[in-house]
Amino acid sequence: MEAKKTLLTYTGLKKLEDELENLKVVKRKEVAGKIKEAREQGDLSENAEYDAAKDEQRDIEARIEELEKILKNAEVVVEDDVDLDTINIGCTVDVYDKEFEEEIVFQLVGSTEANSLAGKISNESPVGKALIGKKVGDVVAVETQAGVIEYEVLKINRSV
Secondary structure, X not given: OOOOOEEEEHHHHHXXXXXXXXXXXXXXXXXXXXXXXXXXXXXXXXXXXXXXXXXXXXXXXXXXXXXXXXXXXEEXXXXXXXXXXXOXXXXXXXXXXXXXXXEEEEEEEOHHHOEHHHOEEEXXXXXXXXXXOOOXXXXXXXXEOOEEEEEEEEEXXXXX
């Protein structure tokens, strides 16, 4: 079975590559030093520092494996090639929330880059799915846990 493609913006790709590089070059060395230091203290059976360092090492290796898998299956969305007539990954979208009568700005990104607190929504989220393919002036109804929310698309821009 073929692995699922991970859609990323160039910024998201760079961020993941930087994190992977930091884990491999810096964090691995730090944790190896902690393990060596803890071993030198003698009896490992009751050595909390050793256990903590081994746990940290396991977490780092798991994250490295996860990042390598994501990057191996990454498909980069080139923001400059994004069609600004319709909403797609790599767009920043200004919408009008009809219920709360306010403008909201969303940046559509792949699922690994999503961060709702920063306004980055995944193409796989309910709002993201509803917005994909829409044009300025379109109204979308999104079913959420809080009920149905209606957004009117005001503007489509390239992500910065």
